[in-house]
Amino acid sequence: MPTMTSADLRVHNQVRLLRAVHDSPGPLTRAEAARRLDVGRNTAAALVGELEEAGLLHEVPAAASGRGRPTTNLVPHSGGPVVYAADVREDSWMLAAFGLGGAMTELERGEHDRTPAVFADLRRAVAAHATARLAAVGLAIAGPILDGRLLHISHLGWDEVDLDRHLGSDWPSAVAGNDARLAGLAEARRGVLRGTGTAMHFHIDFDIGGTLLLDGRAQPGAHGIAGEFGHMPLTGSPLECMCGVRGCWSLDVGTNALARRFGGEPGYGSGRRLGREILASAEAGYVEAGRAIDDNAAALGRGLGALANAVDPEAISLSGLGIDLLRLRRDLIEAELAAGLMAFRRSRPPRLLAGTVGEMGPLRGAAEIAWDAILTPEWVGARL
Amino acid sequence: MPTMTSADLRVHNQVRLLRAVHDSPGPLTRAEAARRLDVGRNTAAALVGELEEAGLLHEVPAAASGRGRPTTNLVPHSGGPVVYAADVREDSWMLAAFGLGGAMTELERGEHDRTPAVFADLRRAVAAHATARLAAVGLAIAGPILDGRLLHISHLGWDEVDLDRHLGSDWPSAVAGNDARLAGLAEARRGVLRGTGTAMHFHIDFDIGGTLLLDGRAQPGAHGIAGEFGHMPLTGSPLECMCGVRGCWSLDVGTNALARRFGGEPGYGSGRRLGREILASAEAGYVEAGRAIDDNAAALGRGLGALANAVDPEAISLSGLGIDLLRLRRDLIEAELAAGLMAFRRSRPPRLLAGTVGEMGPLRGAAEIAWDAILTPEWVGARL
DNA sequence: GGTTTTTGTTCGCCTCAAGAACTTAACAGC
DNA sequence: GCTGTTAAGTTCTTGAGGCGAACAAAAACC
Incomplete structure (x- = not known):
């Protein structure tokens, strides 16, 4: 207060x-x-x-x-503030401007070489589109960001990449967040989770990232690295994970898990491609692919049930591969979710929802945290 | 706002x-x-x-x-409001008054027969001590409370015990919460977690209950039944749990796990007694008991590591048996916690703390939620 | 005993939102 | 096409809140 x-x-x-x-x-x-x-x-x-x-x-x-x-x-005022939001993925990036109310204007996008050099590109792009109206920059990054600065993305070999060093300080209040968290925030603010009190969101790609959403706020944790639900041992995998822990949930859910099953190499790029192909095969009726999808969906549901016991969410939304799994095997996911729920909770399971914000979720979420930095008594008061 | x-x-x-x-x-x-x-x-x-x-x-x-x-x-004003708080355990209950600032006055305590008749006793006790100063009643209950009303306590055979029916409505704003959650709240408000942003608390008794604490608020979830971390499959137990799920963390941590190991009957009463004896044996140097404690501590640490990946807490506090485990095997707990943490987090593990509020934690937490109901603009405004 | 420090007290000042009364601009019905 | 109805905008007065400045009071320090 x-x-x-x-x-x-x-x-x-x-x-x-x-x-x-x-x-x-x-x-x-x-x-x-x-x-x-x-x-x-x-x-x-x-x-x-x-x-x-x-x-x-x-x-x-x-x-x-x-x-x-x-x-x-x-x-919005024609001369009013805008925020820029960037989404930095493993091999590409995108920059867009967002006005009050959420109207988006794409500014630039590009590929990158999987080194932190991408941040130099981004810096250049922001400078190229600089305006006096630019009030804040939000960043979505596909990996954990410790204390808002240090990236640790093992599959890119980024060990302690310092955001401040790579971005410099010539921007107005830059805020960064994990992509899955920001995708969840986007669902909570402008998507299917709008209006929920306690909710969770999971983005399923080559692995699982997620976030806890309370009253429209995505919880960052003490160091901004909350939400690695995929690195809890929820489904009993015997494998060792790239994160350094044995048995992660992510080893059983996501495109990496699909790829591994067919002898493919898990990894953010190839694994994702192969995973998509398996998904297509399953839809086309190939039995083995269908079984792989089933197991993926079952593991997803089982983990969600376990998490629901701890969090008691009103709703859970999914994005990425999760939307496909929900479309193809909702019954299986829900059955396993129920099996993971404590018996007395089964009469009131969380609503399981497909995200509606789409691929731009992280970008939209980044815009939201940038606007959150603006829409404060301090900033507005200073602006008069 | x-x-x-x-x-x-x-x-x-x-x-x-x-x-x-x-x-x-x-x-x-x-x-x-x-x-x-x-x-x-x-x-x-x-x-x-x-x-x-x-x-x-x-x-x-x-x-x-x-x-x-x-x-x-x-x-506090000598004629000012007081709140009553009650702690209802499996076989006993206690009622106390709390003034502004947290000063406690015990009012009454008793045993009960493990049926919801305890609430009639409680009702009688509150009526017996009724004052015009009584402004709110807080209730700590050793089990989940759905929507603030329905109790589901499997080991007592309480299936859908309706609090409203048993307590009636002659009290001013009664609020109820799970005992582990309220113990955590007490640590966050008046104990070792005071001042933390993101923290967790776990009460280890015959099983594990806990809560997520954000800025001194214990998260209730959508239906008030968040915090059943003990019913997530974090340590790979093959057993089936009383809650209806297989593999719960609680099967490996707590006095029930200790008792089960020695052929004792798990259960809230006997299990707890036997568990305490095993703890004493371990302290006295008996090897088998020591191994059981080790395994308990290791499972505790492993689960905490998994949860820390998801929640990114600044600190984790323990109460109940957790304090003993911390005293006897802190090194083991911390090693397993670290092993469960994603590698990049190991340089900044959460602080692992013994709770300082003590046995009265749930009661003090119940008093806090009762005061929270009072210290609002509405209530104070109405009072003039 | 005078000085310093911290706090309590009084008073005038400015800002804010509310409420009442009135005006304005659309629609509806005949 | 005129009149009544409805929902907003506008204007002015009113009561309340907290602040800052100036002053008074009560302790400790030298």
């Missing part, structure tokens, strides 16, 4: 108003905003007026809907 | 002041409170004055400490 004086109230309510605009799925009218914030029409007028003055919001006449005097829609 | 008007500011700051008094480890002076809340001395005077008026706080002259005009200590 922060200190607050009557003067701080204005900024407090202005932030609430901006958040309402940002979070609103559709266009938000001034009258509706007043209702949502539970302030009078007069107060809303004052708030909006000052935000317009500060170049943070713009009013445009709204199409009349029904009786009554028509109102205005609250839209 | 709640709506706030200038009139709400008063209550907001009054709640902050009461919380500061409640959370302060030692006596809190008015001057120090003003600094902590970051309000002026004049404002603090006004806040305290109104709270004294409302019978929520009392000022007593403070012993002068160093230079300067002496100030007053903020202490």
